[in-house]
């Protein structure tokens with residue numbers, strides 16, 4: 139099966155979940171969780187995550203984001219910049235309330251499939267993608283950033299994969315996305331320590347590509363990146379990117395339901411619930 143068809147294909151079980159109207163946000167019409175605008179100078183789409191206060195990643199946000207990615211694919215956009223509308227936070231990662239306390243199993247299954255779908259669409263997109271990391275990007279926030287092709291970050295924020303200290307083990311598709319950016323040894327150090335790096339450290343190890351001081355500079359640096367493809371036929375670029383990324387994506391597509399089951403079992407374990415619970419409490423207590 140060719141890769142474009144594989145991207146559109148998923149198991150019957152997965153399709154049933156992804157297509158079902160269950161877990162529809164009642165306020166979806168009232169509040170957009172993902173905003174899209176177009177930079178009139180460059181024709182590039184700017185996609186802003188807009189789930190206040192910290193862009194924690196919920197099932198509803200994933201669904202909306204996937205819809206936006208489908209639109210951008212069919213409009214054949216020149217490129218996309220992913221950023222945040224929240225002050226100081228790009229994304230705070232998975233919404234912990236989707237994981238704790240003891241999530242509803244059906245909702246959690248759907249939540250995980252939509253997280254996978256988000257990664258498949260972002261990592262496998264045909265158009266060039268830039269993450270403008272305009273705030274902290276821990277855990278799932280970092281996963282979004284490393285799924286893009288190029289990363290530009292404002293100073294003094296933190297980025298990394300701090301799953302291990304939260305009692306969560308990263309699946310191979312997340313590990314391999316990180317290894318597509320960093321050498322294996324650096325990726326392992328970052329994952330096993332769960333350390334969050336500041337902008338300068340992230341730049342020094344190659345986790346991000348550029349440091350900028352403001353949005354204007356970010357747009358200029360993004361444009362430099364997009365223009366490196368101006369003389370490359372769109373289709374050839376897209377197929378080449380997918381050629382590089384297809385093994386990881388194909389592996390997940392064939393294993394989606396199992397990956398969801400594994401994660402659910404892991405999350406439901408009393409020890410995992412306990413660790414996530416005390417982590418969440420410490421997050422809340424920080425402000426007291």
Ligand SMILES: CCCCCCCC/C=C\C=C\CC(=O)SCCNC(=O)CCNC(=O)[C@H](O)C(C)(C)COP(=O)(O)OP(=O)(O)OC[C@H]1O[C@@H](n2cnc3c(N)ncnc32)[C@H](O)[C@@H]1OP(=O)(O)O
Nearest residue numbers: 194230231232233234274276277278307308309400401404
């Ligand atoms: C077989 C096993 C397979 C395992 C597969 C594993 C898959 C691995 C792949 C990805 C996994 C990802 C896991 C996650 O993403 S878990 C989430 C991890 N996130 C974090 O650790 C970040 C936590 N948040 C923070 O550190 C800060 O909030 C920060 C982002 C730095 C922003 O700080 P600040 O601006 O000071 O804002 P507050 O801390 O006051 O936050 C405002 C309110 O938002 C709540 N909050 C923050 N983050 C989350 C979150 N992720 N989920 C839910 N809620 C969150 C916070 O508690 C505040 O609430 P309140 O106002 O009520 O106090």
